[in-house]
Structures are given as C-alpha cells and as structure tokens.
Amino acid sequence: MPVVVTDITRAEKAATDRLAEFGVATVHEAQGRTGLMHQRLRPIWRGPAVSGTAVTCTLPPGDNWMIHVATEQCRDGDILVAAPIAEAHSGYFGELIGTILKTRGVRGLIIDAGCRDVDELEELGFPVWSRSICAHGTVKETLGDVNVPVSCGETIVNPGDAIVADTDGVCVVPRANVAEVVKACEARLDKEDAARVRYQAGELGLDVNSMREKLAAKGLRYVTQAEYEGK
The missing domain is CATH 3.50.30.40 (Ribonuclease E inhibitor RraA/RraA-like)
Structure with a gap:
C-alpha cells in the first residue's frame, strides 16, 4: 500500500x-x-x-x-x-x-x-x-x-x-556520514589551497603531485623529435 x-x-x-x-x-x-x-x-x-x-x-x-x-x-x-x-x-x-x-x-x-x-x-x-x-x-x-x-x-x-x-x-x-564527509572536504580543500599556491608560482602538476616517478614506472619515455623519427 x-x-x-x-x-x-x-x-x-x-x-x-x-x-x-x-x-x-x-x-x-x-x-x-x-x-x-x-x-x-x-x-x-x-x-x-x-x-x-x-x-x-x-x-x-x-x-x-x-x-x-x-x-x-x-x-x-x-x-x-x-x-x-x-x-x-x-x-x-x-x-x-x-x-x-x-x-x-x-x-x-x-x-x-x-x-x-x-x-x-x-x-x-x-x-x-x-x-x-x-x-x-x-x-x-x-x-x-x-x-x-x-x-x-x-x-x-x-x-x-x-x-x-x-x-x-x-x-x-x-x-550517518555527513560529519565525516565535511572533515574530508576540509582536508581536501586545504590540500588544493596549498597546490594552488605552487601552481600560481609556476610549478606543474607533474611536480606538485609527484607524477614523474609513476609515469616513468609505467614506461613513459621522453625523446627528441629526431629520436622519434628514427634519424
């Protein structure tokens, strides 16, 4: 009913x-x-x-x-x-x-x-x-x-x-999760605020978020154009 x-x-x-x-x-x-x-x-x-x-x-x-x-x-x-x-x-x-x-x-x-x-x-x-x-x-x-x-x-x-x-x-x-989520949001915004300051200073997300090591471990290579073209 x-x-x-x-x-x-x-x-x-x-x-x-x-x-x-x-x-x-x-x-x-x-x-x-x-x-x-x-x-x-x-x-x-x-x-x-x-x-x-x-x-x-x-x-x-x-x-x-x-x-x-x-x-x-x-x-x-x-x-x-x-x-x-x-x-x-x-x-x-x-x-x-x-x-x-x-x-x-x-x-x-x-x-x-x-x-x-x-x-x-x-x-x-x-x-x-x-x-x-x-x-x-x-x-x-x-x-x-x-x-x-x-x-x-x-x-x-x-x-x-x-x-x-x-x-x-x-x-x-x-x-039941609202108070916990508010705390997690506050922590996330604090982290973003710190990152924003570094971005505004000219740093890249690759460095601020320590991405380079993980990219290399996944096999990403940086090459020159000549190397890419096989010359």
Missing part, C-alpha cells in the same frame, strides 16, 4: 549546511567518488550551490499528485527529491508548487523528470535540477510513496540523507 512516512530522521543540519560551501565535485571526491547522480540531472537555471536534507517521493508516469503530498512533509532546510517509477519527461513541476516549497523554506527540487515554468522559477529564486524541460502537463490520479528510499538519477536516496547540488550536478551523502 502507498505510504507517507511523517517522522523521518534528518542529517545533522549544521554539517549538512556546510556541504554547499564545498560544492558537488569536492563532496563527491571526498567521499570516495560515490553518491553522484547521473549527469542528465541539470539545473534549469544557473544559480548558487545548495545543500539540505532529503524528503523523497515516488511519481507515477505523468502524475504529479505525490509532489503535492510531499510538500506537507517538507520543512525549512529540506530538498525535495522526486523519483518517477518509469522514464518520464512531462512537466511535473512549475512555479506554483515552487512557491509552496519556497514558502516552507525548502531549498530546491531534484526531479528525474520534466520541469516547466523555468523563467518564473528563476524569478522566484527556486532552484531545480531536472532530467528535462517540458511544458506537457500532468494529472492527479495515482498514488505513490513519500519518505521511502528511492532511486533518483540512478543513485539511491534515503529520506533524511544530505543532498548537495550546483552547476556541476547533484550528489548524495548518507545521513
């Missing part, structure tokens, strides 16, 4: 909020290159990075009823993750539902289907990452689930997991 789970446990807010500072690429790398949703999920307008806790829902084909049901379960700091049960491109989401979610403090929507009212959503300042943009409308006839584990963008999302999204894409951080 379709269900709505009303009392999900969310990832710790302060740590989740910090993920937006690091961005998707850093978070993805820091947690062992896991959690990245399929690249088909793109922002409908270019905006800032966001992070928040996942409220999930499943969507029958061409039916956005459960998005309306899920809005009631959303609270300040959440990101709604909507997962169709089959490939879908209709415009499940537009400016009116965006207004509801923004009023409730929701930070964005991740939907593996279509979105419409792009100009209005940008003016509203409500960010959406979607599979497609499509004006085709939906109906409200068939039930789904809210706050159950879903597969969105070919990645598993559990209710209460942390989500980070920016112009690079969308990444999921399991609820």
Whole structure:
C-alpha cells in the first residue's frame, strides 16, 4: 500500500549546511567518488550551490499528485527529491508548487523528470535540477510513496540523507556520514589551497603531485623529435 512516512530522521543540519560551501565535485571526491547522480540531472537555471536534507517521493508516469503530498512533509532546510517509477519527461513541476516549497523554506527540487515554468522559477529564486524541460502537463490520479528510499538519477536516496547540488550536478551523502564527509572536504580543500599556491608560482602538476616517478614506472619515455623519427 502507498505510504507517507511523517517522522523521518534528518542529517545533522549544521554539517549538512556546510556541504554547499564545498560544492558537488569536492563532496563527491571526498567521499570516495560515490553518491553522484547521473549527469542528465541539470539545473534549469544557473544559480548558487545548495545543500539540505532529503524528503523523497515516488511519481507515477505523468502524475504529479505525490509532489503535492510531499510538500506537507517538507520543512525549512529540506530538498525535495522526486523519483518517477518509469522514464518520464512531462512537466511535473512549475512555479506554483515552487512557491509552496519556497514558502516552507525548502531549498530546491531534484526531479528525474520534466520541469516547466523555468523563467518564473528563476524569478522566484527556486532552484531545480531536472532530467528535462517540458511544458506537457500532468494529472492527479495515482498514488505513490513519500519518505521511502528511492532511486533518483540512478543513485539511491534515503529520506533524511544530505543532498548537495550546483552547476556541476547533484550528489548524495548518507545521513550517518555527513560529519565525516565535511572533515574530508576540509582536508581536501586545504590540500588544493596549498597546490594552488605552487601552481600560481609556476610549478606543474607533474611536480606538485609527484607524477614523474609513476609515469616513468609505467614506461613513459621522453625523446627528441629526431629520436622519434628514427634519424
């Protein structure tokens, strides 16, 4: 039977909020290159990075009823993750539902289907990452689930997991791992900052990252053009 789970446990807010500072690429790398949703999920307008806790829902084909049901379960700091049960491109989401979610403090929507009212959503300042943009409308006839584990963008999302999204894409951080991932992101940025100083001084990645020995061990040779041409 379709269900709505009303009392999900969310990832710790302060740590989740910090993920937006690091961005998707850093978070993805820091947690062992896991959690990245399929690249088909793109922002409908270019905006800032966001992070928040996942409220999930499943969507029958061409039916956005459960998005309306899920809005009631959303609270300040959440990101709604909507997962169709089959490939879908209709415009499940537009400016009116965006207004509801923004009023409730929701930070964005991740939907593996279509979105419409792009100009209005940008003016509203409500960010959406979607599979497609499509004006085709939906109906409200068939039930789904809210706050159950879903597969969105070919990645598993559990209710209460942390989500980070920016112009690079969308990444999921399991609820129990958020504090650990924040520490790993901080360490990664410290390392990148140190490398950046050396790059700005004119050094190459080959030397800063000690690549030459490994390249030689793999058999890479440097030769002159005359040597290459056999003269």
